[in-house]
Amino acid sequence: MQLSGDVKISVNNVGKVFGRRDGPVSVLQGIDLEARDGEFVCIIGPSGCGKTTLLRICAGLERASTGTVSLRRDDESRPSNTMVFQEQSVFPWKTVRGNIEYGLLVRGVPKSERRRISDLYIEQLGLGGFDRSYPHQLSGGMKQRVSIGRAFANDPEILLMDEPFANLDEQTRMVLQEVLLGTWQDTGKTVLFITHSLDEAIALGDRVVVMSSRPGEIKAEFRVDLPRPRSILSLKSDSRFLGLVGQLWDTLRDEVTGLAEVVDTSRGGQEAIR
Amino acid sequence: MTPTFIVSHGHYATLEEALRPRGWLRQDWTRQAALGIVGVGAFFTVWSLLTYLGLIDRKLLPTPHAIAVAFGGSIGDGTLARELGHTLSRVLTGFALGTSAGLVVGFAMALSRHAKAVIYPVFMATFPLPKIALLPLSMVYLGVGEAPIVAVVALSAFYLLPVNVMAAIGNIDKVYHDVAQNLNVTPSLFRRSVAFPYALPMVLAAIRSAWAISLIVVIAAEMLVGGSGLGFLIWQSVQAGEIEVMFSSFVTIGILGYGSHLLIDGLTRLLVPWQVNV
Amino acid sequence: MRSETILAVASPLALLAIWQGVAVAHLIDTRFLPPPSQLLGELRDGLTSGQLVRDAAWSLGRIAVGFAVGATAGVIVGALAGLSKTFRALFGPLFAAMYPIPKTALLPLLVLVFGYSEASKVSLIAISSFFLVHVNTMHGVMTIPQVFIEVARDCGASRTQFIRTVAIPGALPYIMAGLRLAWTVELIVIVFVEMTAATNGLGAYIMASWRLFEVDRMMVGLLLLAFIGLVSNLLFDLLIRRLIPWKEQCS
Secondary structure, X not given: OOOOOOXXXXXXXXXXXXXXXXXXXXXXXXXXXXXXOOOEEEEXXXXXXXXXXXXXXXXXXXXXXXXXXXXXXXXXXXXXXXEEOOHHHOOOOOOHHHHHOHHHHHOOOOHHHHHHHHHHHHHHOOOOOOOOOOHHHOOHHHHHHHHHHHHHHOOOOEEEEEOOOOOOXXXXXXXXXXXHHHHHHHHOOEEEEEEOOHHHHXXXXXXXXXXXXXXXXXXXXXXXXXXXXXXXXXXXXXXHHHHHHHHHXXXXXXXXXXXXXXXXXXXXXXXXXX | OOOEEEEOOOOOOOHHHHHOOOHHHHOHHHHHHHHHHHHHHHHHHHHHHHHHOOXXXXXXXXXXXXXXXXXXXXXXXXXXXXXXXXXXXXXXXXHHHHHHHHHHHHHHHHHOHHHHHHHHHHHHHHOOOOHHHHHHHHHHHHOOOHHHHHHHHHHHHHOHHHHHHHHHHHOOOHHHHHHHHHOOOOHHHHHHHHXXXXXXXXXXXXXXXXXXXXHHHHHHHHXXXXXXXXXXXXXXXXXXXXHHHHHHHHHHHHHHHHHHXXXXXXXXXXXXXXXXXX | OOHHHHHHHHHHHHHHHHHHHHHHOOOOOOOOOOOHHHHHXXXXXXXXXXXXXXXHHHHHHHHHHHHHHHHHHHHHHHHHHHXXXXXXXXXXXXXXXXXXOOHHHHHHHHHHHHOOOHHHHHHHHHHHHHHHHHHHHHHHHHOOOHHHHHHHHHOOOOHHHHHHHHHXXXXXXXXXXXXXXXXXXXXXXXXXXXXXXXXXXXXXXXXHHHHOOOHHHHHHHHHHHHHHHHHHHHHHHHHHHHHOOOOOOOO
């Protein structure tokens, strides 16, 4: 399959049906999505809309029932895509450094080079002094930094992120959002970022894709033309930012109000109400 | 540089998925059952070939047929039922005495610091001794008969419980204590409504281990003391050159072991319905 | 000092003192219950004559050889079973049928096959430890969280890399627990084997003392056995802390 122009990720008519005991359940339906090289795309939607499944299909961890996902590869010496999992994915039996170097180890990168790269990300993610700690000695936020470091050190062309900051407290989340933006700015990777927080989607993304509740379909797309580089803290009081959050909430509300439980679990929704 | 493309179909989420074959065998349970039958079938085929073709001395490994006949015979003449009865009465008595004493001592040590201070040092000093070694000493004290076997089984079962009970109670999250205090729950209500149910899964796991050890020990003790029981039957049949009887005793013990594990599983599900099945 | 500490020190001392007191005052028959002082003397004699040390060495040697063989096989086969559904489906029913048989029942068969040689004793230890280690290793591999498997796949780990970096360390806590359990059970098995079918080793020592009605020697044998059990437990604790530094140690 050929991708036109600078399209990096192309999702064509992807659907997913899970076989359940009480019959098949359709979680994704007719998803079409493109991301340009170096673009930061956020995907947002109510709980259970299949956004995680979509990301997992892109990562090759699950198969689509219909349609295809094409990823363009420009540099054979780097991995095409790497997933940032939530913090419980950090290997408990490896130290912070061991975790960050994991992708490099698997690819057979020599030790001195591994060390150079892990040093860089340990420094950048504020993990200095913890390189020999094991995850059980770290807080949730620190573990999430390790998980991000593992993906960044692997240096893929595409980063796939599944609600990486969902379980963190507000301050830690803002710090890590800044770190993520900084690193992304330096490396120019293409990012697909799943979130259920409206603030986060707009603060980070070039574009926000809104999905509907099950079966997940793409309902709307927003272009976020806030200037870069962005500062997460000053954005919070930026009127254009708040306007966009309001617009996004209006679009999402119809999806959410149908499912009362979703409003409760979606932190993004509550923030927008306030 | 010309870009290349990855069309995402390639990976699998688990190694097992990658190993899953296509076609009619795709249905998981069909495949499992088919492979299970193949495994058991291969076992019996090899066994039959070895014995019927005389590749192995039938005095060491009888044919499946001979074992089936011996099994039927020892059921028919009542030997098996008699010896099984002896073994069961010993192991059940010892196990019941040992586990109930273990529960009492365990909860006493877990809930009272003074009881722990008195019992724990002696308990831990005697804990590492393999209790079967006490069989001769119990024969000195209790005479030769049922009592020393029951005593050794009881001791073996006993020692597994207190450690687990204490660990379970010690693991109770501080938040439960806080909730109880906040609601002015009395100590006895706390024990009944929090401590006991909290400890239950681990206690049941300890009871399962205690039962497995009890079976190991009762067979060993019967071989050492002699006279009656499945352990004795096994020795006697070897000495009498009736090795088929020994193998049919293995089948009996296997069924006993398997059946009791199923029973404990069922009991666990019944008593701990809130626990996720492992 | 807290009352618990006083009790914890006083209770075993009091027990020993009462034991010694009633024996010295001839309130009990010392042939049945020799006083601690007599046991100490017997222990010293046994150690200086070398008899106890030799017997302990025989027991430990048999366990060590049987355990090494059985545990190694148990880890390998258990890992295979944990990694492969096919393996489990093929051999699972056979293992399930053999697992619940108390392995002490196999001694007469092994004696029949190998005679009263070392092979019959060591092989019983090996078989018994194999099953315990096998089950624990399999369980350990199977309960590795799915997300760790996905991380390895996502990073493009090969099958060998997966086994080395995820399966083995992930299952290690269970493997170590299985080894520890197997060692405890093997202490029971070796005593039984030596009581039944050996002329040396601590089990035989205890049995011989019983036949001669020498309760003090018997108790010294028990003392040494308990000591071996205690030391091996401590060694396992140490080994587990060294091999699994990533686990929080709960006291």
